[in-house]
Amino acid sequence: MKTAWLVGQKVGHFVAVLFLSSLVLAGLLWFSPGSPGKARDPVVWDKAAVGDRVCVDARSCGVLETMPTTESGEDVPDDGFTFVKKYVRVDLGDGSVQQIESGEALIPGPSFPRWFLGTFWGGVLSWDIGPAYNGEPVLSVVMLGARQTMPIVFGALVAAVLVTLILVSFLTWLPFPSMRGLLRTLLLILSISPVFVLGFLMTKAGVLPHPVNWWVAPGACIIILFIGDSSLGELLLQLENEYRHLRSRDYIHAAGLRGASLFKHMLPALLMPLGSMSAAKVAFLLGSVVIAENIYAVPGLGMLSLKAATKPDPLLLLTLTVFITFVVALVSLIRDVLEIFIDPRIRKTTAEGV
Amino acid sequence: MDPNKLIHRDPGEEADGVASRLAKGAVRDIVETILRWRHADIRLIFGSIVVVLLVGARIAAAFIDVDQLQTYLEVERTSGFSVGAGFQTTNCRAVDGLLLGNDRNGYALSATLLEATQAFFFPALMSCAIALFFGTLLGAVAGYFRGGMLESGTKLLLTVIAAYPRLILVIVAVGFFVAYLHDPGRAVGMRLLLMAAMLGIAYVPVLALAIYQKVGAFQREQFVEAARAHGLSDTRILGYHILWANCMPVLARHFFYLFGYFILVETSLSYLGPEYGVPGSIPSWGNLLAGCSKGELMSAAVIGPSVAIVTSILGLTFLGDAIGERFERGRT
Numbered sequence: 001m002k003t004a005w006l007v008g009q010k011v012g013h014f015v016a017v018l019f020l021s022s023l024v025l026a027g028l029l030w031f032s033p034g035s036p037g038k039a040r041d042p043v044v045w046d047k048a049a050v051g052d053r054v055c056v057d058a059r060s061c062g063v064l065e066t067m068p069t070t071e072s073g074e075d076v077p078d079d080g081f082t083f084v085k086k087y088v089r090v091d092l093g094d095g096s097v098q099q100i101e102s103g104e105a106l107i108p109g110p111s112f113p114r115w116f117l118g119t120f121w122g123g124v125l126s127w128d129i130g131p132a133y134n135g136e137p138v139l140s141v142v143m144l145g146a147r148q149t150m151p152i153v154f155g156a157l158v159a160a161v162l163v164t165l166i167l168v169s170f171l172t173w174l175p176f177p178s179m180r181g182l183l184r185t186l187l188l189i190l191s192i193s194p195v196f197v198l199g200f201l202m203t204k205a206g207v208l209p210h211p212v213n214w215w216v217a218p219g220a221c222i223i224i225l226f227i228g229d230s231s232l233g234e235l236l237l238q239l240e241n242e243y244r245h246l247r248s249r250d251y252i253h254a255a256g257l258r259g260a261s262l263f264k265h266m267l268p269a270l271l272m273p274l275g276s277m278s279a280a281k282v283a284f285l286l287g288s289v290v291i292a293e294n295i296y297a298v299p300g301l302g303m304l305s306l307k308a309a310t311k312p313d314p315l316l317l318l319t320l321t322v323f324i325t326f327v328v329a330l331v332s333l334i335r336d337v338l339e340i341f342i343d344p345r346i347r348k349t350t351a352e353g354v
Numbered sequence: 355m356d357p358n359k360l361i362h363r364d365p366g367e368e369a370d371g372v373a374s375r376l377a378k379g380a381v382r383d384i385v386e387t388i389l390r391w392r393h394a395d396i397r398l399i400f401g402s403i404v405v406v407l408l409v410g411a412r413i414a415a416a417f418i419d420v421d422q423l424q425t426y427l428e429v430e431r432t433s434g435f436s437v438g439a440g441f442q443t444t445n446c447r448a449v450d451g452l453l454l455g456n457d458r459n460g461y462a463l464s465a466t467l468l469e470a471t472q473a474f475f476f477p478a479l480m481s482c483a484i485a486l487f488f489g490t491l492l493g494a495v496a497g498y499f500r501g502g503m504l505e506s507g508t509k510l511l512l513t514v515i516a517a518y519p520r521l522i523l524v525i526v527a528v529g530f531f532v533a534y535l536h537d538p539g540r541a542v543g544m545r546l547l548l549m550a551a552m553l554g555i556a557y558v559p560v561l562a563l564a565i566y567q568k569v570g571a572f573q574r575e576q577f578v579e580a581a582r583a584h585g586l587s588d589t590r591i592l593g594y595h596i597l598w599a600n601c602m603p604v605l606a607r608h609f610f611y612l613f614g615y616f617i618l619v620e621t622s623l624s625y626l627g628p629e630y631g632v633p634g635s636i637p638s639w640g641n642l643l644a645g646c647s648k649g650e651l652m653s654a655a656v657i658g659p660s661v662a663i664v665t666s667i668l669g670l671t672f673l674g675d676a677i678g679e680r681f682e683r684g685r686t
Contacts, residue, residue: 013513020514025526032530192668194618196625197660200643204656229618230671287519291622305522309529310629317529325517 002347006340014333021325025318026116034314036115039106054090055106062092068102120318133313141304141316142323149293149300150327152218153285156225157278163226164235168243184236191233195288198228199295217296221289229288235277242273272342279335283328395680401610401673404666412471446646446655454654457637458645463658466637470662473624473631473638477550478616482609484554485561490597490605492558493565498573498592512559520556521619527552528630542633549623553616561608565597568604572596603681607674614670621663639663 030037039055045068048054055061068086086102110119123129124139132141167187174180193201199220202208208220226232246252246269255265286301293302301320308317340346446458454463496508518526527548535541569592572578581591617639624631624640632638634645639659646655 016510017513017517020510021517024514028526029530033534034530189664189668192671193664194622194667196622196640197643197663200625200647201656201660283517283519287521290521290525291626294626305525305529306626306630309525310533312529312533314530317526321518321522321526324519324522328517328519 003340006347007337010333010336010340014329017329018322018326021329022121022318022322023116025321026112026120029314029318030112030115032314034312035109036119036315037109037112039109041107042103043105043107045102053108054088055108056090056092056098056100056104057106060092061108062090062098064105065089065091065097124319124322129319130315132316133308133311138316138319142301142320145299145301145304145320146323148218148298149286149289149302152221152225152292152298152300153282153289155218155222156231156285156289157281159222160226160231160235160281161274161278163232164239167236168239171240172243187236188230188233191227191236192230193228195224195228195291196295199224199292217298220296221292221298224295225285225288225292229284231281231284231288235281238277239270239274242270246270272339275335275338279331282331286324286328395676397672398676398680401669401671401676404669405610405673408471408475408666411468412475415469415472418465418468446648446653454658457642457655459634461637463642463654466642467639467658467662470637470639470642470659473546473636474617474620477546477620478613480547481550481554481557481616482612484551485557485612486605486609488555489558489561489608490565490601493562494569494592494597496562497566497569498588498596500570500573508562512562515555516559518556520553520615521622523556524549524552524619524623525630542636546620546632549620550616553612553619557608557612557615561605564604564608565601568601569596572600603677607678607682610670610674610677614667614674617663617666617670 029035038058039061040058043054048064048067050064050067052064053061054064066089068088070084070086087099088102088105089097089099090105091097109115120129127137127139129138132138134141171180171184174183190198199208202224208223209216243266246266252262252265256262289300290302290305292298293300294306297303301324305317305320308314308320446456454467457463457466492508492512496505496512499505528545531548532541532545535544573596578591578595581595586595620631621638621640621643622631624638625644626640627644628634628641631640634641639662643656643659643663646653
């Protein structure tokens with residue numbers, strides 16, 4: 001029961017974070033030049049009536065006072081040959097009445113709650129938000145990009161964790177302390193290089209092929225992602241710290257004295273901190289993958305986000321970012337739920353009300 | 355010491371003795387100073403040198419004149435039918451008279467490397483100022499007034515901000531606000547401003563968490579209880595006794611981390627192209643590297659910007675680590 005309560009809390013936290021993060025982004029979009037709340041579509045006069053709400057420009061709206069008439073007020077039938085300018089009067093509500101050409105009147109955009117909950121989240125749940133810049137449905141474009149990016153990101157994460165475990169084992173085995181420090185410093189210097197510098201230099205030096213084929217590009221992205229932008233260096237330092245703490249514990253010391261395998265006893269205890277570090281790294285890798293994908297022309301979420309930013313296609317950019325925050329929040333949720341099931345201290349602490 | 359020498363002192367001998375004692379003392383002082391440097395924190399020294407060089411480069415960039423020196427090399431060209439003479443630009447190469455050769459636009463690379471500090475220096479400072487202000491405010495308030503809605507609300511807000519990858523937030527801001535600007539000059543200014551603001555905001559959760567933990571730990575210290583017993587206000591205790599007196603090393607550490615991270619982001623986006631970072635007409639280490647991407651690996655045009663980028667980020671990170679280890683209370 002208490003476990004279910006804890007898991008429910010974490011799921012609720014996940015939903016709250018996802019909703020609030022999408023709300024903040026949608027709010028940013030609402031006040032931007034590409035706001036979906038702006039009036040864009042012209043009024044269809046067959047369906048309009050006096051008293052309807054119409055807009056004189058993208059932001060200013062009011063109540064329609066008159067249907068389209070000529071300037072003199074005569075009723076001139078439209079025979080399809082003679083061009084007749086017609087005007088309407090709109091009461092803007094602040095005491096002013098504006099007269100504009102009937103062709104310039106626009107249908108008001110949706111309100112923010114209606115757009116955010118109805119069009120956006122309703123569209124996500126019904127899998128139809130709208131079209132992207134290339135005419136394809138936005139969600140299909142995002143999913144296509146995700147199919148390229150997620151293997152790269154999680155591949156880089158797994159590679160970083162495995163390489164870090166090997167490096168930590170090697171560094172602790174190394175019998176010369178000065179060599180250990182030197183090697184650690186060299187690894188940190190290599191890891192601190194930005195992803196694009198690493199990719200550029202490795203391609204120039206012939207370590208990575210150029211030009212890359214479509215099946216080599218993801219591998220090249222994984223290599224520069226798991227090393228560069230301090231990805232490997234930070235994991236190495238954190239895991240070494242955890243290892244040192246664990247190594248000083250009594251039960252590990254006792255196992256060592258008895259001749260038992262330290263690896264067998266330490267690895268389970270290292271898995272939870274490793275899981276936490278990895279979950280934190282996912283957000284970081286999803287940012288760095290933008291650069292890596294653009295260097296090797298992988299058509300994933302990274303390249304898509306830059307295209308959406310420059311086109312501009314704000315709806316695609318919003319959907320893409322919400323998807324990325326969904327992935328980050330989901331990984332955190334999985335980590336928290338696993339912690340609840342694996343670590344009995346969490347359930348016990350909650351039971352005691354501490 | 356021989357007591358007779360105290361009574362019967364030879365002035366000449368005494369002068370020699372003082373001189374030799376002084377000389378020995380000087381030698382001892384020099385040796386001790388050199389030996390003391392063995393224990394010096396190399397990271398602190400390296401980081402400080404990097405910071406001094408960056409500030410010096412930024413100041414120098416305001417005064418240097420960039421010499422445009424485009425040189426051409428006569429080459430033989432063949433169309434398959436006839437052989438003719440043509441000219442090939444020698445940009446991104448070593449050139450006589452220029453220290454590091456020239457960049458892809460023909461400007462002296464040494465000068466453009468200095469000028470490129472303009473692309474990130476003040477925006478990075480702005481980014482750090484935003485992160486320090488909001489991060490300290492939120493972290494201090496949540497850490498001091500624990501157990502209420504303020505703490506829960508602040509933590510939820512920080513979790514929401516932390517859910518966005520930092521670079522994605524920059525791209526979102528550029529896409530929402532800059533892409534509609536048709537004036538390129540205004541677009542570049544707006545882009546750098548948004549980059550600085552968004553990176554600063556994206557870094558707030560990291561700093562706020564660090565301040566939150568520190569303030570929470572210091573709350574239980576006796577000096578805080580004594581200050582409360584003396585009737586000092588919460589604002590004074592939090593602002594002066596906890597933050598100013600004890601948390602400045604934390605702020606300094608994160609200032610250098612974020613400065614280095616801004617350099618990384620700005621150079622990465624500039625490398626990708628003028629639509630994402632600074633345009634080609636404004637030098638940046640990123641676009642200098644991209645502009646000479648066809649050059650040789652060991653040429654100055656490739657090594658120069660790469661070394662500048664890596665050294666700056668490394669130096670700032672090392673300096674932040676060293677300040678944290680040396681000056682922060684309770685940090686090992």
